[in-house]
Amino acid sequence: MKTRLLAFVSVVVLLLGLIPAAVMAQAYNTSFTTSITYQNVGTADATIVVQFYPSADSTTPIEISRPPLAPNASTSLFVGGLTEIASGFRGSAVMQSDQPILATMVQLPQGTSPGTRNRPLSNGFADSGGDQVLIATVLRNAFATNTIFSVQNTGSAADNLTFRFYDTSANQVHSFSQEVQPGAAYYVDAGALTQLGSTFNGSAVVEASGTIVGGAMELSTTGSGASAFEGVGAGATTVYMPSALCEAFGANTAYAVQNTSLTEQTSVSVTYSNGVVDTQTIAPGAKRSFVACNATGMSTGFSGSAVIESTVTPIIAIGKAYGSGLSTAFVGDSAGASSVGLPYVRWATDAAWQAGTQQRVFLTIQNIGDTALASGEVVVRYINREGVEVGTHTLNAIPAGDKVNSNASLAGLEEFGIDGGNYGGGAIVEGPDGSQLAVVARVSTQISPGQFASEDYNGMPLPTP
Numbered sequence: 001m002k003t004r005l006l007a008f009v010s011v012v013v014l015l016l017g018l019i020p021a022a023v024m025a026q027a028y029n030t031s032f033t034t035s036i037t038y039q040n041v042g043t044a045d046a047t048i049v050v051q052f053y054p055s056a057d058s059t060t061p062i063e064i065s066r067p068p069l070a071p072n073a074s075t076s077l078f079v080g081g082l083t084e085i086a087s088g089f090r091g092s093a094v095m096q097s098d099q100p101i102l103a104t105m106v107q108l109p110q111g112t113s114p115g116t117r118n119r120p121l122s123n124g125f126a127d128s129g130g131d132q133v134l135i136a137t138v139l140r141n142a143f144a145t146n147t148i149f150s151v152q153n154t155g156s157a158a159d160n161l162t163f164r165f166y167d168t169s170a171n172q173v174h175s176f177s178q179e180v181q182p183g184a185a186y187y188v189d190a191g192a193l194t195q196l197g198s199t200f201n202g203s204a205v206v207e208a209s210g211t212i213v214g215g216a217m218e219l220s221t222t223g224s225g226a227s228a229f230e231g232v233g234a235g236a237t238t239v240y241m242p243s244a245l246c247e248a249f250g251a252n253t254a255y256a257v258q259n260t261s262l263t264e265q266t267s268v269s270v271t272y273s274n275g276v277v278d279t280q281t282i283a284p285g286a287k288r289s290f291v292a293c294n295a296t297g298m299s300t301g302f303s304g305s306a307v308i309e310s311t312v313t314p315i316i317a318i319g320k321a322y323g324s325g326l327s328t329a330f331v332g333d334s335a336g337a338s339s340v341g342l343p344y345v346r347w348a349t350d351a352a353w354q355a356g357t358q359q360r361v362f363l364t365i366q367n368i369g370d371t372a373l374a375s376g377e378v379v380v381r382y383i384n385r386e387g388v389e390v391g392t393h394t395l396n397a398i399p400a401g402d403k404v405n406s407n408a409s410l411a412g413l414e415e416f417g418i419d420g421g422n423y424g425g426g427a428i429v430e431g432p433d434g435s436q437l438a439v440v441a442r443v444s445t446q447i448s449p450g451q452f453a454s455e456d457y458n459g460m461p462l463p464t465p
Helices: 350-355
Strands: 008-013 033-041 046-053 062-069 074-078 090-097 102-112 122-123 130-140 146-152 158-167 172-180 186-191 200-220 226-230 238-246 254-258 266-272 277-282 286-290 302-308 316-321 341-344 361-365 378-382 390-392 403-406 426-430 437-448 451-458
Touching: 033 046, 033 090, 033 254, 090 186, 102 226, 102 390, 122 200, 122 451, 130 316, 146 172, 172 186, 172 286, 226 316, 226 451, 238 316, 238 361, 238 437, 254 266, 254 302, 266 286, 277 286, 277 350, 302 316, 316 451, 341 437, 361 426
Parallel strands: 122 226
Antiparallel strands: 008 090, 033 074, 033 102, 046 062, 046 090, 102 122, 130 146, 130 200, 146 186, 146 200, 158 172, 158 200, 200 226, 238 254, 238 302, 254 286, 254 316, 266 277, 266 302, 341 426, 361 403, 361 437, 378 390, 378 426, 437 451
């Protein structure tokens, strides 16, 4: 008899057939194959089973058993290497484990240079979600970008999901319903959704009678830009953004902020860590963009963090970094944790980094609590693929609302998570009990000096013992 599994992580998986290299410069026409990078944050070896659902009407999953994973260890599952999964698969998965696990999906572009080299990243969900999913930004032929998003039924029965699309003036432009089986997911390609009009810039609200989760990818229709982020089940009146840039290191940030109420407008203010404030009114169900460099009083070269506050209704926010080749997305946090896990951390040697063949991961850690953290109170532990701690970085003081940075080299490591091609390694950020930390990881490949293919993902709170 199978032992009852204690934890699950829902993920959305892409495995698309190859296309001609001639169109690879357009990220929207690029094929991606998913690698699921996951970390055991429990206290014993984890026994893990992955169930794959090929389509929205799938009722019988493809089940794959994984080798035991040591405590704190990180590894990956390359879906393209599974003989049980056919090319062209576009579906979802549920990871089941007898220990708590964290998972990040890495969407690997297929094809050759000069195509898309960015690897969109998004996290799996360690709970069953709620009765709605909010996609803060949905684009169709807007800013030369299309959005593809998917919603997964995490309940135990088939559910009829309702999809609603709102433009930036809060007009409901389109709606439809779709039945989705348990564990399965339904994909929406805004680029092919003609009901949105020739151009659409807005957001989406998906509702269910049971529980759902969702995720999105933004893909350039003219260039190589590609990014991914999670849908959010509910908003908050205060959201924290660990990364805020204005012409710093050649990069900038913009925030897409969605009003989660469908009946009330709200006033939203973004307060940057240098004291600059930008305020806009957001109509019901709509979104507004806050660009750091457009805020009155913002100085060039600013690198810090931000806090977003809504006066009336809950909001959600997606942060985006761009410039110097960046095309990233991360979700604003409404709460932090004293311990945060990151399943996917790498640090290439100088030679591999300069050659553009391997990646480096840079961590941004924001103190979103009300109390300043003294020097030495926050430590980043770098843990290899076997679960062994190989380096630590003790951070300087972090004032309330401010941020600090970390990477494996600051822990004394010349190479991490690569080990001669044997990839796998993660990090755990630990603060004192009661502290509130929000972490964003930027995964970068240097294309040429000053030009990068980068993507962000959020650190995930570790379960309370």
